[in-house]
């Protein structure tokens with residue numbers, strides 16, 4: 148019997164423990180993956196710190212890249228785009244699976260479809276434990292979009308595709324055509340960095356990035372930020388006449404400043420506020436008179452995911468994506484990795500699974 152090793156999370160303040168599970172037989176439509184690399188996302192840290200609740204025990208980690216070990220007997224052995232998949236191929240996959248025939252999936256919102264399942268967020272049970280990134284193996288369920296990727300993309304860069312990069316791709320879809328547009332991005336964590344690079348790639352004219360952290364702003368220049376604004380500076384003046392204001396910070400102050408910066412016909416795209424905050428205050432009259440649209444995005448759809456893979460294929464060397472993971476750990480040192488991430492707040496900490 149082949150066994151998998153996984154780091155099991157039992158709740159805030161409890162040490163994660165390395166456990167073994169027998170790898171079960173695959174159900175219809177499933178793929179068995181050997182995880183190669185997992186980066187720890189901000190929402191993993193929120194769960195770890197108790198800012199969001201998941202059913203425990205669980206296996207965290209959803210920014211994962213891996214290689215195919217086997218297919219269920221009925222599997223078509225093609226990826227989401229219809230390209231042939233083989234044993235040993237490197238793949239990335241949507242952080243969720245859902246029923247492709249549900250109304251919401253058909254309306255372009257599969258991330259809210261029926262039978263929704265999210266990797267790195269589900270409860271570990273006796274028969275269903277291999278669904279997180281802090282594990283040697285993952286079983287991909289039917290209804291997951293799987294895409295083959297090149298082994299030339301470094302593992303830490305490939306790992307961030309299926310959460311950070313795909314989510315930003317969804318934001319760009321909501322923003323519309325960015326050619327020659329003036330963009331403001333509030334929040335320069337990984338989503339903000341990727342957003343700056345993606346806006347540049349999409350032809351934006353000028354990219355402003357604002358944050359409360361001067362080091363992050365410095366780093367944002369390498370990811371195509373033209374001008375940066377330190378929000379803790381009492382004299383800071385955000386630009387006016389912005390076409391698209393993305394908020395990746397989730398800070399109500401930043402969302403309010405973003406709305407204020409928009410010009411006539413501008414669009415605000417809110418992505419960051421996936422936790423409880425105070426209510427945002429908006430001057431309705433000003434929104435109406437300036438013809439402003441406010442759009443929210445949670446996760447992404449399959450079109451966004453395809454865009455994200457294509458973007459990284461074309462740009463993984465054009466921007467310093469290789470610097471995103473600043474420290475790497477092995478699976479058995481996952482507790483140290485989370486402690487490091489909470490203490491030092493790098494863009495990402497990585498778990499290298501290639502030696503497991």
Ligand SMILES: [Zn+2]
Pocket residue numbers: 188189190191209210310311
């Ligand atoms: Zn994530």
